[in-house]
Amino acid sequence: MKVYPYKRITGEIGLEVTSVRQEREGFYQHDLETWAFSTQERVVALHQVERNDWESVRIGVSATLPGKELAEGPWTDISVIAVLTEKATNSRTTTRLERVAGKDGSWAGHLRFWKSAYRSRADLSVVAVATVDGVRGRTIGRAEEPWIVDLTARTPVRQREMIINQVDFTTGPEWLRPFQAAPWLVETSGDLPTVHLNTGFEGVSELLDSSGGALERAMRDMLAAQIATDVWTAVFHSAVSDLEVDEHGNPQWPGGWRDAVLRGMLADVLPEYSEADALREIDARRREGSGWNELQPRINYAAGRRAKVAKNLGTAIRTLDTSQRESRA
Numbered sequence: 001m002k003v004y005p006y007k008r009i010t011g012e013i014g015l016e017v018t019s020v021r022q023e024r025e026g027f028y029q030h031d032l033e034t035w036a037f038s039t040q041e042r043v044v045a046l047h048q049v050e051r052n053d054w055e056s057v058r059i060g061v062s063a064t065l066p067g068k069e070l071a072e073g074p075w076t077d078i079s080v081i082a083v084l085t086e087k088a089t090n091s092r093t094t095t096r097l098e099r100v101a102g103k104d105g106s107w108a109g110h111l112r113f114w115k116s117a118y119r120s121r122a123d124l125s126v127v128a129v130a131t132v133d134g135v136r137g138r139t140i141g142r143a144e145e146p147w148i149v150d151l152t153a154r155t156p157v158r159q160r161e162m163i164i165n166q167v168d169f170t171t172g173p174e175w176l177r178p179f180q181a182a183p184w185l186v187e188t189s190g191d192l193p194t195v196h197l198n199t200g201f202e203g204v205s206e207l208l209d210s211s212g213g214a215l216e217r218a219m220r221d222m223l224a225a226q227i228a229t230d231v232w233t234a235v236f237h238s239a240v241s242d243l244e245v246d247e248h249g250n251p252q253w254p255g256g257w258r259d260a261v262l263r264g265m266l267a268d269v270l271p272e273y274s275e276a277d278a279l280r281e282i283d284a285r286r287r288e289g290s291g292w293n294e295l296q297p298r299i300n301y302a303a304g305r306r307a308k309v310a311k312n313l314g315t316a317i318r319t320l321d322t323s324q325r326e327s328r329a
Contacts, residue, residue, distance in 0.1 A: 006132045006133055006135070006138060007073060007074055007132065007140075008139075008140045008141055009065065009066060009069060009070070009073070009128060009140050009141035010069065011065070011066030011069045012066065012144065013063065013064070013065050013066075013126065013128060013141050013142060013143045013144070014063060014064035014065075014143065015061070015062075015063055015124075015125065015126050015143035015145070015146070015147065016039065016061070016062045016063075017037050017039075017042075017044060017059055017060065017061060017124070017147055018060035018061070018062050018108070019031060019032075019059070019060030020032040020036055020037050020044055020046075020057060020058075020059055020060070021057065021058040021059075021060075022046075022051055022054040022056075022057055023054060023055060023056045023057065023058060023112075024051070024053060024054055024055045024056075025055055025056075028051070029058075030051055030054075035156075036156065037156050038156035041156050042145060042146075042147045042148065043147065043148045043149075043150055043153070043156035044059065044124075044147065044148070044149045044150065044156060045150050045153040045154060045155050045156040046149065046150065046151050046153075047150070047151060047152050047153050047154050054115060055114060055115055055116075056112055056113060056114045056115060057112070057113060057115070057149075058110050058111070058112045059084075059110065059111050059112075059113075059124065059149070060108070060109075060110055061082045061095075061097060061108065061109055061110065061111055061124070061126065062097075062100075062106065062107070062108045063080050063082070063097055063106070063107045063108070063126040063143070064105055064106055064107075065080070065105045065106075065107070065128060065141070066105060067104035067105030070104075070105060071104075073140075074132060074133070075130035075131065075132055075140055076130060076131045077130055077131040077136065078128060078129075078130040078140075079096055079128070079129050079130070080096070080097045080107040080126055080127070080128050080129075081094050081095070081096055081097070081126065081127045081128075081129065082094065082095050082096075082097055082109065082111045082124065082125075082126050083124070083125050083126070083127055084111060084113050084122050084123070084124050084149060085122060085123050085125075086118050086119065086120070086121065086122035086123070087189075087190075087242075088119050088120055088121075088189055088190040089117065089118055089119050091113075091117045091118050091122070093111060093112075093113040093117070094111075095109055095110065095111040095112070096109065097109035097126070107126075111124070113149075115151070118149075118151055119151065119190065120150070120151055120152050120163075120190050120192065121148055121149070121150045121151070121152070121190070121192060122148070122149045122151075123146040123147070123148060123149075123256075124146055124147040124148070124149050125142055125143045125146035125147075126142065126143045127139055127141075127142045127143075128140050128141040128142065162192055162193045162194065162195060162231065163190075163192050163193070163194040163195070164194075164195050164197065165194055165195065165196045165197065166197045166199050166205055167196055167197070167198070167199060168198065168199045168200040169182065169196075169198045169200050169201075170200045171200075176196060176198075179198075180198070180200065181201075182198060182201070183197075183198050183201040183204045184196060184197050184198060184201075184204070184227055184230070185198075186230050186231050186234040186235075188234050188235055188237075188238035189238075192257060193231060193234065193235050193238075193257065195227060195231060204223070207219060207220050207223055208220060208223060208224060214319050214322075214323075215319050215320065215323050217319075218312075218315050218316040218319040218320070219316065221312045221315065221316070222312050222313060222316045224312075225307045225308055225309045225312040225313075226307075226309070228306070228307035228308075229300075229303045229304050229307040229309055230303075231307075232261075232265070232302070232303035232304075232306050232307055233299060233300065233303040235257070235258070235261045236261055236262070236265050236269075236299055236302070236303065237299075238258065239254060239258035239259075239261045239262050240262070240282055240283070240286050241286065242254055242258060243279075243283050245283075250280065251279050251280060251283040253279065262279065262282075263275065264306070265299070265302040265303070265306070266278040266279065266282065268298065268301060268302035268305060269282065269295060269298045269299055269302050270282060270295075270298075282295075
């Protein structure tokens with residue numbers, strides 16, 4: 001938990017998306033129906049909606065702060081800022097919300113961002129800043145659960161484990177062409193891990209899509225388990241390398257899929273530690289190098305366990321044995 005040297009809001013800060021408008025400068029402004037954003041899922045989906053040639057989106061945002069606590073606290077010059085950020089592109093868009101007349105603790109406004117600045121999934125949150133103890137611009141609170149603005153989703157659904165991108169490495173994006181001999185690559189720079197399947201590698205896509213006999217299914221599941229092992233290994237290393245620390249040097253849980261990866265795998269990588277101690281230990285070993293190499297077998301084990309390699313390998317061996325015995329009969 002991060003410790004601040006000044007008083008902050010302890011009550012909940014609420015955040016809601018109230019409207020979504022697509023815009024193309026000089027051509028149109030189009031308000032999307034509510035099916036494009038879900039209050040329950042807290043997601044805005046912008047892929048292939050009403051118009052695909054949009055340049056910018058204007059999102060209606062409302063925030064609620066605990067009014068009584070604001071009135072009694074040691075704050076002045078309170079501002080509420082809506083913030084849209086995406087790690088994959090390092091993009092950040094902000095706008096100041098305005099107080100809603102007659103409603104204590106309520107702010108509202110619109111945040112406009114440009115499609116060209118974002119790639120996949122961005123986090124939308126609100127931050128309250130104020131003057132505290134004579135210091136201006138101090139953060140006194142933020143919404144606990146951000147919204148997701150998803151440029152790649154057709155429906156507003158939050159839970160996605162990864163993106164599968166089937167592409168021929170020989171004719172696809174320039175950065176993939178040096179890897180023509182690879183059947184797949186795992187990319188972890190975005191807000192979700194992406195598995196790039198090389199359709200130019202003969203048989204990979206066909207096998208993964210197959211639903212033939214028992215032996216073919218066993219081979220398919222083994223291939224899927226191998227890909228999943230690579231994914232789990234890559235996302236774990238990415239999550240550890242992206243850890244941020246507070247002013248006291250303590251690592252912070254990263255949120256999003258990286259948070260889920262760490263909490264899930266650390267139990268196998270460092271089973272003798274509590275969750276919080278395991279986070280500190282893994283961060284220390286990566287930064288200092290001491291003991292990091294010794295952890296690699298445990299990381300590989302944890303990744304293989306989640307990919308169910310042992311189960312799928314056992315099934316494949318039994319299926320192959322049965323097939324061979326039947327062919328000799």
